[in-house]
Amino acid sequence: MTDAAAMISVQGLSKSIRNGTGTAARTTDILRGIDFEIPAGQFVAIMGSSGSGKSTLLGLLAGLDTPSAGSVALHGTAISYLPEDKLAQVRGRTIGFVFQSYQLIPTLTALENVLLPHELNAKRKEAAEGLPRARQLLTSVGLADRMEHYPVQLSGGEQQRVALARAFILRPPIVLADEPTGNLDTANGAHVLELLLNLNRTEGTTLVLVTHDPVLAGYADRRITLRDGLILSDEMNLSPTTL
Structure with a gap:
């Protein structure tokens, strides 16, 4: 039974793909009936080697893919089989994304990239809040003097900081x-991680982070490890690393 207080609820989640046709066709099971719930405000690291299913799981949590079986509920709303228009609404208001590859729009400035989700999703009465919010977030990640720069004018670490600010612009209850x-060197990676965790604490979001790095996972409240599409372990981190 789903816990009504869970921010994320996963039940019997499976994902399979079919390769080939006719008698040569075969099915590959990427996720195989996994279950877990994440309460509001928890920082969860999803771990596993390449091919374990962790990125597929994140895509299903985000509503970017449809499961073969089972369901995902975010903030009490079942999303797995919603029509695309309603799914886009839920996704826009509920989830902030931080990608490895930044995913900034090259023709927009840093400020415009951060502001874009607000312009696409905010209600009319909230429109005036967007610009000061975007400026405040860029300042909080150390980019007060880079707001009018385009992605090509920014380093990789700076681009990821823009992506962090963008993920939090709508105050989403969940950040994935x-x-x-x-894609960052050690120094920039540590700085971006520090900013992500500080933003997460300040904003009070639920954070789900996919990684293969046990050092990074050491900062999480909880670690879910996948192997061959199954949950190998799901454990609380009793002594999370602090920054």
């Missing part, structure tokens, strides 16, 4: 991060 430091 896919290897957010994977």
Whole structure:
């Protein structure tokens, strides 16, 4: 039974893909009937080696893919089989994304990139809040003097900081991060992680981070480890690393 207080609820979640046709066709099971719930405000690291299913799981949590079986509920709303228009509404208001590859729009400035989700999703009465909110977030990640720069004018670490600010612009209850430091050197990766965790605490969001890095996972409240599409372990981190 789903806990009404859970921010994220996953029940019997499976994902399979079919390769080939006719007698040569075969099915590959990527996720195989997994279950877990995440309460509001928890920081969860999803771990596993390449091919374990962790990125597929994140895509299903985000509503970017449809499961073969089972369901995902976010903030009490079942999303797995919603029509695309309603799914986009839920996703826009509920989830902030941080991608490994930044996903900034090259023709928009840093400020415009951060502001974009607000312009696409905010209600009319909230429109005036967007610009000061975007400026405040960029300042909080150390980019007060880079707001009018385009992505090509920013380093990788700066681009990821813009992506962090963008993820939090709508104050989403959930932030999903896919290897957010994977494309950065050690120093920039540590700085981006610190900013992500500080923003998460300040905003009070639920954070789900996919990683293969046990050092990064050491900062999480809880670690879910996948192997071959199944949950190998699900444990609380009794002594999370602090920054």
